[in-house]
Amino acid sequence: MLTDWFDEWHRPITRSTFVARERQAYWAQFGAFDETLAQLLTTKNATDVIPISIWMRESALSRTAQTTIINGLVSAPYQFRYGERTPTLMASMTKHDLVLLQWDQRIDRIYAIQAIQPSDAFGVAAPATPTIISALNTEYIPPLWHAGLQGQGRKLGLLEVGRPRPMPGLTIVSQQPACTGLSIDDHATVVANVIASSSAYLGVAPDAGVIAGYAVVEEDVESALTWMFDQGADAANISLSSEGSNQLGRSDRVVDYITRRDRRLIVVATGNQGGFVGSPAKAWGALSVGGFEDMNSMTWNDDDMLEEFYPPPATNKISAWGNPIMGSMTWEKPEVSAVSVITTYTDVGVASTWVGTSMAAPQVTGLAGLLIQAMPTLVDWPEATKAIIMASSVHNIADGIAIDPAAGDLHDGAGGLVGVLAREVALTHGELGIFFPCSDS
Ligand SMILES: [Ca+2]
Ligand SMILES: [Ca+2]
Ligand SMILES: [Ca+2]
Numbered sequence: 410m411l412t413d414w415f416d417e418w419h420r421p422i423t424r425s426t427f428v429a430r431e432r433q434a435y436w437a438q439f440g441a442f443d444e445t446l447a448q449l450l451t452t453k454n455a456t457d458v459i460p461i462s463i464w465m466r467e468s469a470l471s472r473t474a475q476t477t478i479i480n481g482l483v484s485a486p487y488q489f490r491y492g493e494r495t496p497t498l499m500a501s502m503t504k505h506d507l508v509l510l511q512w513d514q515r516i517d518r519i520y521a522i523q524a525i526q527p528s529d530a531f532g533v534a535a536p537a538t539p540t541i542i543s544a545l546n547t548e549y550i551p552p553l554w555h556a557g558l559q560g561q562g563r564k565l566g567l568l569e570v571g572r573p574r575p576m577p578g579l580t581i582v583s584q585q586p587a588c589t590g591l592s593i594d595d596h597a598t599v600v601a602n603v604i605a606s607s608s609a610y611l612g613v614a615p616d617a618g619v620i621a622g623y624a625v626v627e628e629d630v631e632s633a634l635t636w637m638f639d640q641g642a643d644a645a646n647i648s649l650s651s652e653g654s655n656q657l658g659r660s661d662r663v664v665d666y667i668t669r670r671d672r673r674l675i676v677v678a679t680g681n682q683g684g685f686v687g688s689p690a691k692a693w694g695a696l697s698v699g700g701f702e703d704m705n706s707m708t709w710n711d712d713d714m715l716e717e718f719y720p721p722p723a724t725n726k727i728s729a730w731g732n733p734i735m736g737s738m739t740w741e742k743p744e745v746s747a748v749s750v751i752t753t754y755t756d757v758g759v760a761s762t763w764v765g766t767s768m769a770a771p772q773v774t775g776l777a778g779l780l781i782q783a784m785p786t787l788v789d790w791p792e793a794t795k796a797i798i799m800a801s802s803v804h805n806i807a808d809g810i811a812i813d814p815a816a817g818d819l820h821d822g823a824g825g826l827v828g829v830l831a832r833e834v835a836l837t838h839g840e841l842g843i844f845f846p847c848s849d850s
Pocket of ligand 3: 742819
């Protein structure tokens with residue numbers, strides 16, 4: 410038996426025993442409250458109202474049964490909204506009523522619903538050389554186009570706070586109905602173009618179509634992802650985050666749940682405030698993407714992680730890199746990095762340069778589309794697509810040359826994207842192989 414786990418007397422125990430004890434310790438301290446919510450509640454009065462999401466422990470229960478349980482515990486019945494995929498109920502509840510729910514064992518966790526924001530957007534004047542062309546050369550994407558992989562027939566999801574602008578070279582296959590009332594958004598347009606523009610500023614998968622969904626608060630992440638995958642998206646891009654904590658939040662859990670349930674790859678930008686990677690980039694199953702600068706040249710030796718300092722009122726951009734923590738466990742984030750200084754169209758005929766991990770993530774989403782085109786079985790195997798992209802990201806930008814727990818918390822993850830190697834791995838090792846079930850031993 411593999412025994413890397415010990416109790417308080419240093420006796421070897423199984424991993425499942427260790428995890429169970431850790432859960433007991435968490436419950437004793439916070440009950441059903443997420444740690445972030447528990448901290449937030451210390452600043453609130455009993456009558457203050459907080460938007461929350463309740464994740465039920467027994468997912469087989471009907472919505473009516475879940476609602477009856479919760480309303481049976483609180484002072485007066487609430488009208489809940491429900492997660493499309495997840496066993497969750499959402500409402501704005503008083504602190505008084507939340508405290509009544511804290512110790513109920515039928516509830517798995519209660520999360521505060523947080524705002525999310527683009528990560529990130531900063532328009533500056535376009536330089537003489539279009540940087541997306543430099544970026545995609547740095548990442549060896551053009552050899553895939555020359556091999557016939559341009560995203561034909563693939564559909565890639567775009568989760569944004571607004572609508573991408575319709576423009577020549579950008580194929581928007583469908584838009585979430587709730588999205589049609591939102592205004593056209595520059596950030597959404599830029600990210601969509603990085604994924605799939607066939608204009609002069611070519612995106613990574615120029616012949617792919619975009620399926621556009623939206624999210625203004627964390628609660629919307631689930632409905633948008635659900636809608637995109639129901640529409641047939643092969644993978645989804647989230648260049649949005651809520652930043653600041655090393656703890657997993659509701660949106661991380663939603664991304665993991667949907668990755669597992671829909672079996673689709675979800676790519677997430679890590680955020681630009683330095684420090685810990687944002688949510689939902691912390692999700693185990695997400696392929697999170699940090700940002701580096703290629704100095705507008707395809708030679709690798711001058712590249713460095715994104716650390717742009719702008720004078721006020723502009724905001725500094727530093728690729729978030731701090732790993733999440735859950736109990737005693739931590740795992741490397743970001744998984745990979747991509748170029749985060751990109752020039753492309755934000756409007757018809759107008760190009761500008763944008764800086765941030767928001768621009769890095771869609772390059773990975775586009776590459777995933779090209780790999781799925783090369784090896785269609787990958788569409789149902791997000792973990793394989795993720796592993797292929799990580800294994801081929803051999804461009805070392807910072808710290809060591811590989812993810813190694815002994816090397817500590819890295820800035821660039823596995824390294825910078827190398828498209829041509831990813832294609833090679835997908836073609837030679839992307840088929841279904843032998844299954845090895847996981848166990849504690
Ligand atoms: Ca360079
Ligand atoms: Ca490295
Ligand atoms: Ca890290």
